[in-house]
Every structure is written in structure tokens, then in C-alpha cells.
Amino acid sequence: LAKTTQPISMDSYEGQEVNITCSHNNIATNDYITWYQQFPSQGPRFIIQGYKTKVTNEVASLFIPADRKSSTLSLPRVSLSDTAVYYCLAKARDRDDKIIFGKGTRLHILP
Template sequence: LAKTTQPISMDSYEGQEVNITCSHNNIATNDYITWYQQFPSQGPRFIIQGYKTKVTNEVASLFIPADRKSSTLSLPRVSLSDTAVYYCLVGVRDSSYKLIFGSGTRLLVRP
């Protein structure tokens, strides 16, 4: 059964680095891994996307091991405004192709 798993919640303090991992055992061969951020009462917002190894943009890094069965979103030096729910999204293939969001990780950044 295709499954995408994330920790339910994480706590951090301002200025720290936060790493959120998503496991996706059945990721489809050609599919990318995408991470989204969601604030209350808003739609998810794109953070970063990658296929393998490491991707970095102005807000985050994404680490993907060679087997691509997991990925880690890294947020450097978080601030209070990074408090949100973070979701990974992958295409998986079991009996058919599916786009599956992880269950979401609620990040709380404390002062």
C-alpha cells in the first residue's frame, strides 16, 4: 500500500535549523519530490522540489538519498513566521499511479 509518512509535529526555537523527513517507499521512478507550506485558512504554498541528491533555493534545502525512499526538508535559521504545517508530495506507483501528500508536520517555532 502506497504510503507517505511524516512526523506529526516538531518544536523549534528561532534561529535554529529544522529538518523534516518524509518517507515514501513506493515513489514512482520518474517522479519528483515536492514540499509545501500551509498557514491556517490558506492553500498550500510551494517551497522546493527535487529528484535526487540536494537542491537548495532561497528558503530551504532538500536532501534526497540515492534510493529516493525518503527526503528531508531543511529550513535554516527558522523564524516565528515559519510556524506552519509542512507537507511532502510525491507520485507513487502500486496498482496505479497516484499523487499522495504526506500527513503533514506541524512546526511550532518559539521565541
């Protein structure tokens, strides 16, 4: 399971695009990058997952450069309700490889 490094916290304003970068320098060939979102007093929620290039869904986009040593979660036009902790994980598609959460990024959206 690759170690990931994220900013501890970020502030942004409503309507802005927010990009949270995660470093995973020792990512293995079979590791995928996954992001979870956790609101206060709730369990984490899966947002997006990718292996390389770009993945987009109704919530976010995930950009992964060719060397895969980092990834960027992009949240378009954030609102106050996007205030949450965002966790980046790099884990393999192996039966025994479990989700281990890093410290996450505490995103605070300001009005």
C-alpha cells in the same frame, strides 16, 4: 502516487535549523518529491521540488539520498513566521497524476 510518511508535529526554536524527514519507501522511478507549506487560514504554497541529491532555493534545501526512499526538508535559521504545516508529496510527471496531500508535519517555532 507514492505514499509518504512524516512526523505529525515538531517544535523548534527561533534561529535553529529545522530538518523534517519524509519517508516514501515505494517511490517510483518517475516520481518527484515536492514540499508545500501551509500557514493557518491560507492555502498551501509550493516550497521546493527535487528528484535526487540536493536542491536549494531561497526558502529551503531538499536532501534526497541515492535510494530516494526518504527526503529531508531543511529550513535554515527558522523564525516564528515559519510556524506552519509542511506537506511532503511524491508524484509523477504524468498528465493525470494529481497532487494528493498526506497528513503533513505541524511545525511550531518557539521564541
